[in-house]
Amino acid sequence: MTPAARISAAIEVLDAIRAGVSAEQALTNWARRSRFAGSGDRAALRDHVFDVLRRWRSCAVSGGGETGRALMLGALRAQGIDPDTLFTGTGHAPAPLTAAERDGGAPPEGAAALDLPDWLWPRFQAALGAEAEVAAxxxxHRAPVMLRVNPRRGTAADAIARLAAEGIVAEPCEIAMNALQVTGGERKIATSSAYLEGVVELQDGSSQAAMERLDVxxxxxxxxxxxxxGGKTLALAARAEARWVAHDAAPERMKDLPARAARxxxxxxxxxxxxxxxxxPFDLVLCDVPCSGSGTWRRTPEAKWRLTPERLRELTRLQTQILAEASRMVAPGGVLAYATCSVLNEENHDVISYFQxxxxxxxISGQEHWPISRQGDGFFLVQLCRVNG
Ligand SMILES: C[S@@+](CC[C@H](N)C(=O)[O-])C[C@H]1O[C@@H](n2cnc3c(N)ncnc32)[C@H](O)[C@@H]1O
Structure with a gap:
């Protein structure tokens, strides 16, 4: 497919997303009816679509509307690409720009330029202060691809060598002891022997760092x-000998855990x-609670636009309830750990204050947060101990 044909495909997929289809489903539907497309085309299309999803609001302002076509126009303008070079109408390229499209659009400002809904921007500011803009x-931008080396299966040097032999470039990162950042061949990870044999796992750097803070x-x-x-259980279990128990209110979510643990x-x-x-009781109970995922929205950008104040309230109620339930299972002298991948106070400090x-x-015996960085997502961890054990 030509670069322009890929833009046409992105317009089609974005229109399906606007009509209510999830991004993953819209991409799958497109791939099913476009058997001519190769893996490079599918990857390029995915990148276009996710780049727009992360910047939906600013693309809509720059492109002068919320149709797939306007969004792609906005995305190209933001990258400094003249849309006339791609919207040529020849072959499978999108139709040429109308006069209204050529004159439409405006530079985004305020929360639109930061690609946050208006109601969320003040909450980012309240939680992150001077760092709010950096986080937004x-x-x-795209998230880093991070791996965790499993020390039970080899060293970081072994893992890097094995990955390199399969065309995957990875380098150690300071965010966590066993963290590697992948800088090439990302799409080969899932089929690599290093991954299939449990030498590495896909896991964000901040999650890895947070699990290192828990003493076992x-x-x-x-x-x-x-x-x-079971990603957090496996991260903990990779470095300590203990008796590991996993639970989830939705047991089907744990269906792959036995196989992953064996691997x-x-x-x-x-x-x-x-x-x-x-x-x-248990000596350590970890509650990696359901949350808005605001620290991870570069991976799941649809969630940024779907979250509402009502949904945020529901989540904080659930977080509060889970923390209370879990606290009853902590042994005397044990630790209750509360974690979210959110940067919002409502889901972090406010839940802990209410609980206390x-x-x-x-x-509180320990508390740390990780910013959205080049090596990790936003993450929050609090450890609680009972007064007098
Ligand atoms: C953030 S995810 C956990 C991610 C997981 N720890 C990992 O590392 O892959 C939150 C999980 O909490 C579960 N959950 C929701 N309500 C719950 C409840 N009341 N008790 C226990 N688990 C619950 C959800 O089904 C979901 O799998």
Whole structure:
């Protein structure tokens, strides 16, 4: 496909997204009816679509509208590309610009230029102060591809060499002990032997760093209460010997965990609610709670535009409830860890303050947040201990 034909395809997919189809589904639908497209075309299309999703608002202002066509016009203008060079109408290129399109559009300002909904910008400022603009800007760009080396399967040097042999370029990063940043061959990771044999896992740098902060004593009983796919359990289990238990209110989310754990060389027991209560208490209970994901929106940009104040309130209610439930399963002298991949106070400090207000027997023993950076997403971690054990 020519560069212009890829722009036509992006316009089609963006129109489907506007009509309510999810980005992943819209891309899959397009690929099914476009068998002529090669993997390079599909990758380029995906990049166009996700670049616009991250910058939807500013693209709409620059492009003069919210149709797929206007959004792509805006995206090209933002990159300093003259749309007339691609909107030629020849072959599979988009139709030439109308006079109105050529004269339309304006430079985005304020929250539009930062690609945040108006209601969220003050919340970013409240949470991040002088760093708010940097964070919003970071969310307008692609996320780094980060790997975690599994020390049970080899050293970082081994992993880098194995990845290189399969055309994947990776280098160590200071954000976490076992973190690698991939700078080439990203699309080969999922089929590489290093990944399939558990030498590396895909995991953001900040999540890795946060898991390094949690002390796990030998033979400790550790519960990952919101385990999902089990990424956090596996990160902890890679560096410590303990008794690992994973739970999630949606057990289907953990369906790949036994296979992933086996691949990583660790044993994790998956438990439902009844089994958990019988097995409690635990020395460490981690609550990696459901959240807005505001620290990760460069990976999931649709979520940035979907979040509403009502949904944020629902999430904070759920976070508060999970923290209270989980606290009842912590052994005397144990640690309750609360984590989100959000940068918003409402989901971080406010949830902890409310919890402490209702449960004054819990003290903060450690607290850290990671900004949205070149090596990691926004992440927040608090550790709580009971007063007097
Ligand atoms: C942020 S995700 C967890 C991601 C996971 N820890 C990882 O590293 O891949 C939050 C998880 O919390 C689960 N969840 C939601 N409500 C819950 C509840 N009341 N109790 C336990 N888990 C819950 C969701 O199903 C979801 O899988």
């Amino acid at each position: 800007e970071a969310l307008r 004593a030998p033979d400790a009983r550790v519960l990952d209460y919101c385990a999902g796919g 990583a060389g660790v044993a994790v027991r998956v438990m439902d609610h009844a089994a958990l209560h019988a097995a409690a 207000c209702k449960h004054p027997e819990w003290n």
